[in-house]
Amino acid sequence: MFVYLCVIIITYMPEKKPRWKTVSIPVEVWEKTKYMVESGELDMYHTPSEFIIDAIRRRLDELDKIKIVGEEYNLSEEEIKRMAKLEHTNIAVNGGKTIIAIKDHTDGRIYDVVLSRGHRHIHLFCMGDQSFDCVHVKYVWHIILPRLKEYIEMYRKKREK
Numbered sequence: 001m002f003v004y005l006c007v008i009i010i011t012y013m014p015e016k017k018p019r020w021k022t023v024s025i026p027v028e029v030w031e032k033t034k035y036m037v038e039s040g041e042l043d044m045y046h047t048p049s050e051f052i053i054d055a056i057r058r059r060l061d062e063l064d065k066i067k068i069v070g071e072e073y074n075l076s077e078e079e080i081k082r083m084a085k086l087e088h089t090n091i092a093v094n095g096g097k098t099i100i101a102i103k104d105h106t107d108g109r110i111y112d113v114v115l116s117r118g119h120r121h122i123h124l125f126c127m128g129d130q131s132f133d134c135v136h137v138k139y140v141w142h143i144i145l146p147r148l149k150e151y152i153e154m155y156r157k158k159r160e161k
């Protein structure tokens with residue numbers, strides 16, 4: 001009788017979904033991450049895994065944002081796909097103008113988007129395309145600028161403390 005009961009219990013036990021999956025990453029990425037965590041430069045991560053999970057979460061958030069921006073501003077499917085291949089690589093100030101470098105993984109080129117302040121507005125201009133409304137300008141406007149504002153705000157609050 002006891003054996004029979006056990007069999008029933010095992011049969012009806014709901015299958016437990018694993019909470020973690022394992023992936024492989026290049027050793028250099030792992031070592032850089034480990035160094036960043038262990039050097040104490042960042043106080044928000046306790047383990048390299050926390051760092052990596054946060055990086056993935058941010059990328060997923062960005063892709064979600066691109067989709068939302070695409071729908072909100074009626075971007076074509078092609079533009080949305082291209083925007084997903086853009087990467088903000090650098091920011092520099094030169095002669096009063098801010099230059100935001102965007103790497104476009106579609107063609108591997110860097111596109112400099114120049115930010116200048118007008119009377120009341122911010123102007124963005126893509127040097128590579130000589131355009132005010134190419135996909136690089138849209139990416140900077142909708143994805144990068146809000147993030148920069150967040151960083152500046154965070155930095156300000158940290159300084160005030």
Ligand SMILES: [Zn+2]
Nearest residue numbers: 126129134136
């Ligand atoms: Zn452009």
